[in-house]
Amino acid sequence: MATQVKAVALISGGLDSMLAAKVVMEQGVHVEGVNFFTGFCVEGHTHAIRKRRGAKPKRNNALWVAEQLGVKLHIIDVVEEYKKVLLQPKHGYGQHLNPCLDCKIFMVNKALAWGFMQDGGFDFIITGEVIGQRPKSQRKATMPVIARESGAEDRLLRPLCALNLEPTLPEREGWVRRDELFGFEGRSRKPQMELAKRFGFTEWSQPAGGCCFLTDAQYSRKLTDLWRAHGHRNYELDDIMLLKVGRHIRPAPHFKLIVSREEGENRYLEGYRKRFTTLKSISHEGPLCLVDGQPGPGDIALAARVVARYGQGRNAPVVTVAAEEADGRRRELRVAPLTPPEIPVAWHV
Amino acid sequence: MSEAAEVLDVRGLLCPLPVIRAQDRIAGLVPGALLDVLATDPGTLQDVPAWCRVHGHQLVETQSCGGEIRIRIKVQ
Numbered sequence: 001m002a003t004q005v006k007a008v009a010l011i012s013g014g015l016d017s018m019l020a021a022k023v024v025m026e027q028g029v030h031v032e033g034v035n036f037f038t039g040f041c042v043e044g045h046t047h048a049i050r051k052r053r054g055a056k057p058k059r060n061n062a063l064w065v066a067e068q069l070g071v072k073l074h075i076i077d078v079v080e081e082y083k084k085v086l087l088q089p090k091h092g093y094g095q096h097l098n099p100c101l102d103c104k105i106f107m108v109n110k111a112l113a114w115g116f117m118q119d120g121g122f123d124f125i126i127t128g129e130v131i132g133q134r135p136k137s138q139r140k141a142t143m144p145v146i147a148r149e150s151g152a153e154d155r156l157l158r159p160l161c162a163l164n165l166e167p168t169l170p171e172r173e174g175w176v177r178r179d180e181l182f183g184f185e186g187r188s189r190k191p192q193m194e195l196a197k198r199f200g201f202t203e204w205s206q207p208a209g210g211c212c213f214l215t216d217a218q219y220s221r222k223l224t225d226l227w228r229a230h231g232h233r234n235y236e237l238d239d240i241m242l243l244k245v246g247r248h249i250r251p252a253p254h255f256k257l258i259v260s261r262e263e264g265e266n267r268y269l270e271g272y273r274k275r276f277t278t279l280k281s282i283s284h285e286g287p288l289c290l291v292d293g294q295p296g297p298g299d300i301a302l303a304a305r306v307v308a309r310y311g312q313g314r315n316a317p318v319v320t321v322a323a324e325e326a327d328g329r330r331r332e333l334r335v336a337p338l339t340p341p342e343i344p345v346a347w348h349v
Numbered sequence: 350m351s352e353a354a355e356v357l358d359v360r361g362l363l364c365p366l367p368v369i370r371a372q373d374r375i376a377g378l379v380p381g382a383l384l385d386v387l388a389t390d391p392g393t394l395q396d397v398p399a400w401c402r403v404h405g406h407q408l409v410e411t412q413s414c415g416g417e418i419r420i421r422i423k424v425q
């Protein structure tokens with residue numbers, strides 16, 4: 001009996017990687033998916049933080065795709081290793097802080113390494129890349145760079161655009177039939193839609209922009225601000241998680257306020273009470289606020305006035321705000337809420 | 350009396366971390382073993398069962414009470 005050929009598919013949760021895996025499965029290859037958690041993923045966290053009430057929590061799209069395909073999905077925590085990718089990208093950044101090319105190289109390399117470590121090993125890697133789909137990272141010239149620098153070389157198969165590239169090992173070895181692969185190119189999504197229809201897929205997620213927060217202008221601005229304030233570019237998971245939550249207001253270089261925008265965020269920020277000074281209006285309903293940095297005594301009074309502005313007491317002459325330090329020490333401040341013009345646009349990170 | 354189960358405490362973590370931690374713990378368990386996942390993120394109510402389905406593990410029961418979630422998995 002011939003040995004079963006096995007492939008690892010990078011599954012992002014979007015349509016392209018779903019189709020790529022399916023194309024190869026249709027050829028009788030055993031496929032398992034991997035999905036990487038960098039800390040910047042749009043999946044999961046933010047859905048969990050915001051709008052908890054009412055709407056049911058959003059599904060994890062990568063898991064959902066795996067279920068549709070009937071494949072195992074291994075979700076891998078790469079938060080620590082990813083720092084090097086983000087902080088020193090050999091190929092630089094895209095439009096914002098997205099190091100897409102280095103990120104792809106990293107992920108293909110991790111998928112390869114993961115496959116090697118499994119019993120019996122895996123024969124090749126599948127991605128949903130399409131030439132010309134993304135201006136910087138998915139160009140014809142970057143395809144061989146990813147293959148080479150990831151170490152996958154010709155064990156990297158892109159079923160959706162394989163016909164526009166040289167035959168890879170799986171094709172040459174006859175593990176997959178090249179004439180059943182595709183030659184998609186460019187930004188049009190039409191060929192993908194048609195293929196999805198052919199496979200009977202009626203639903204898929206379409207993350208706007210990309211698979212992670214690093215393609216987001218506002219998020220990238222907040223991250224740059226964080227690095228500037230910290231005086232270095234390193235970060236912890238909590239740092240980058242908090243950038244996804246609340247309004248970020250920096251009245252001065254040495255401190256920043258993170259003000260929740262709704263109940264889900266309030267609850268999430270509650271979990272940080274023992275690590276930050278927190279502010280909350282007690283005379284009126286209002287948001288929870290974390291104070292990040294090294295605020296002086298006068299700064300807390302100013303912060304309290306900002307917090308009061310975002311609560312129900314915004315039009316009241318005086319609002320009482322409780323300030324609690326990380327060690328539990330608590331005091332109350334009676335302050336006049338700032339008016340909107342008193343909060344300069346430049347304070348909003 | 351309920352059978353003895355291993356406990357994985359992922360309270361305070363947000364998805365997909367609870368799923369990742371459960372997956373990594375289960376990798377070291379033998380078939381038939383029970384794992385109780387304690388979580389607070391409501392996303393786990395959706396993601397942990399989905400992960401169990403794709404890996405063929407059995408979801409024994411799910412309890413959610415006062416913001417605390419307990420999901421019992423039987424390793425297959």
Ligand code: SF4
Nearest residue numbers: 099100103210211212
């Ligand atoms: S959008 Fe984010 S996750 Fe996707 S390739 Fe670019 S950096 Fe990586």
